[in-house]
Amino acid sequence: MSGPIRVLIADDQSLVRAGFRMLIDSEPDMEVVGEAADGAAAAELARGTRPDVVLMDIQMPGTDGLEGIRRIVADAGLEAVRILILTTFDDDAYAIEGINAGAAGFLLKTTDPAQLLHGIRVVAGGEELLAPGLARRLIARFALPSGAAGDTVFDRLTAREREVVELVAQGLDNEEISQRLHISMATTKTHVSRALGKLDARDRAQLVSLAYRHGLVRPPGTR
Incomplete structure (x- = not known):
């Protein structure tokens, strides 16, 4: 990939978005190209900014992250966009649904900054990312x-x-x-x-x- 990894942040909490932006923009190989407060805004903004990776919260008021994922995946012009779900322990079922909808992977919101940055690089490189502990717990619950x-x-x-x-x-x-x-x-x-x-x-x-x-x-x- 030439140039920095372009990241769009979708989360309904402005302080959370600001924290992610500060972390991502501090990396020389990444840049934040936009912020959205719900899934509909994320899909619309993705059309205008063409990010490499969308960090997608799931539980957001208005249009949730699952619908945001579906809209991005359904848009032929956004087929190169990769989606990384950020979830909490209580969102296990949503994480499975998000993966089935076309997300490239998921991480816990409590993950450490280095792992989040690593996760962005992994999905930007075309791989799927399954947080180790959460992946095993999800399969144990839903398989x-x-x-x-x-x-x-x-x-x-x-x-x-x-x-x-x-x-x-x-x-x-x-x-x-x-x-x-x-x-x-x-x-x-x-x-x-x-x-x-x-x-x-x-x-x-x-x-x-x-x-x-x-x-x-x-x-x-x-x-």
């Missing part, structure tokens, strides 16, 4: 009952591809997987892409769901 461990759905994967899917399900991004397995980023991306194709998965979030539903990994606190 269908798990199948038997070693379910044959994963037999079509190579051993390395299965290993990569396990790490995706643990919430690791491509850079972290590359470091863990001591392989290049290009190799990691290839394994993820092949796993998506072989499992007919739409995106990274669906990979996580498959991994939990079919017993490749287990929700925390289970055996």
Whole structure:
């Protein structure tokens, strides 16, 4: 990507937006291109500013973040825009719905600044982002009952591809997987892409769901 990452902030609290703006604008490779107080304003502003990433709150008065996501995703002129949901613990169901609507990932609003900046860079680079603890909790709450461990759905994967899917399900991004397995980023991306194709998965979030539903990994606190 040439030039700084262009970020649009959608949150109904002006102090929250101001804090995010200060953090993002302090980074040499990022700039805030606009602020919106609800989902409708975010979608409209996105058409005018063409951001790389929209930080989208979910629970906002007026038009909520879920509708904002749907409007952005439905706009053919905004197909390059990536949406990162910022959620709280009580918003788990909304986070799942947001991912299904087309968001690239989600983070807790309580995440530390460095992780938020990292998350923006990850989704701007074309990856999905699943906050580790929240991802596991979401799948444990909303996934269908798990199948038997070693379910044959994963037999079509190579051993390395299965290993990569396990790490995706643990919430690791491509850079972290590359470091863990001591392989290049290009190799990691290839394994993820092949796993998506072989499992007919739409995106990274669906990979996580498959991994939990079919017993490749287990929700925390289970055996």
